[in-house]
Amino acid sequence: MFESLSARIQDVFKSLRGEVRLTPEHVETALREIRLALLEADVNFKVVKAFIDRVRDQAMDQAVLKSLSPGQQVIKIVRDELLALFGDAKGGLRKDGPSPRVVLLLGLQGSGKTTTSGKLAKWLAKQGRHPLMVSTDVRRPAAIHQLAIVGEQADVKVYEPETMDPVARASGALAEAKAKGFDTVIVDTAGRLHIDDELMDELQAIKAAVRPSDLLYVADAMTGQDAIKSAGEFNHRVGVTGVVLTKLDGDARGGAALSVVSVVGVPIAFVGSGERLEDLELFHPDRIVSRMLGMGDVLSLIEKAEQAIDEDEAVRLEEKLRKNDFTLDDFRKQLKTLRRMGPLESVLGMIPGLGSLKQLADNKPDEKQMGRVEAIIGSMTPDERRNDKIINGSRRKRIAKGSGTTVEEVNRLLKQFTEMRKVLQMMNQGGLPGMGKGFPKMPQGGFAAPGGKKRKKGGPWGLIKTR
Ligand SMILES: Nc1nc2c(ncn2[C@@H]2O[C@H](COP(=O)(O)OP(=O)(O)OP(=O)(O)O)[C@@H](O)[C@H]2O)c(=O)[nH]1
Ligand SMILES: [Mg+2]
Known part of the structure; x- marks a missing residue:
């Protein structure tokens, strides 16, 4: 992802670097290019506008334009503002919270919740944690079985009670974790094509029963702005503490990643970059931005x-x-x-x-x-x-x-x-x-x-x- 955005911004930077003197016109041209590049990358238009305004405010400062390396100063401003789009997210799970802690994964159908459950479990196990997974997706017949398979691949225990009541399954898993010494319970939930009241009620009930420390909204980065709109709705109805952006390995244009924090107001916790269970990375805004600007990672x-x-x-x-x-x-x-x-x-x-x-x-x-x-x-x-x-x-x-x-x-x-x-x-x-x-x-x-x-x-x- 970010390839075309990255290429375009790097072009702008190249032309800025080439200028010994920067005039307001130069900056304006550069900003226009960056604005187009961001819009084309499917960044939310309000986010783009605010971004460009902030960069312009700083870049047009006489002190910048008259400095020894105006181009580079402008580049730095752009970079810092790109970083700011991600908030002060550190990535990962919240640090505090009781043990066993509960991580609830929610999101639309097919966004990658079940896969991410397995990735997260594996990631936690690698850090010496003892996760337990449970599926509350009783709607889709194969969903429970799918998590069982994922658990096997990740070599992580999956709690499989008789009951087909989502809330009872989640609280059962929490009780099991307490009894058997698991320190994290990962709750996979059902997805829907669209947000519906039934699902929201179900998620609220699960949340009330197991009091998760992390509510991760799993968003398919390929769906761009749609994913973000739903994230806002999930946040409003259930509450979200972080976002997992999946499928960043695909040809997602990256706009979702750049807009989500501004629009939804919650940080990105992880990114998924492939179908394998290893393909989960902690989100590091500085690294993403450096990669985007061609500065390597x-x-x-x-x-x-x-x-x-x-x-x-x-x-x-x-x-x-x-x-x-x-x-x-x-x-x-x-x-x-x-x-x-x-x-x-x-x-x-x-x-x-x-x-x-x-x-x-x-x-x-x-x-x-x-x-x-x-x-x-x-x-x-x-x-x-x-x-x-x-x-x-x-x-x-x-x-x-x-x-x-x-x-x-x-x-x-x-x-x-x-x-x-x-x-x-x-x-x-x-x-x-x-x-x-x-x-x-x-x-x-x-x-x-x-x-x-x-x-x-x-x-x-x-x-x-x-x-
Ligand atoms: N390329 C790629 N594919 C992914 C990634 N994450 C998940 N997938 C794929 O996306 C598809 C859906 O993933 P699931 O984990 O089943 O999604 P879900 O949200 O649990 O779906 P429902 O339970 O139906 O709501 C699967 O084919 C996954 O292999 C990712 O980071 N990259
Ligand atoms: Mg699923």
């Missing part, structure tokens, strides 16, 4: 990497990067790791500077290409693998022949390798976008990370080690 990347890379390997790699000793052999290993981290485009999008390196994304190695990469690197001599600088024209020809590929492919691979090494090195030297020194194309002074979050020294791989 190193922190999310680190989290993904943490799941895919084993610790010893990470320590070894960090050592190698420090010694400037990252070789084609390591590259081959990294490609495999990258593939474990998920679809390469999404990973690339998170690496600063690489998001826009289209040729990399276009040349992403699939199963077949991985075989070719293996073959190319396999056809090199140990010396060549250790020191790519010696791979000259005639060696390239030999390697291509030996691996049954072409010189172009060998060239491409070497180029990807160099690019990757560069990025890894920059990450390792602590030059993170949005967080200060060391990264090219960064606005002067950098964009301070919200909350003053400064990354520890030692690069992402270092982080993996110290955690």
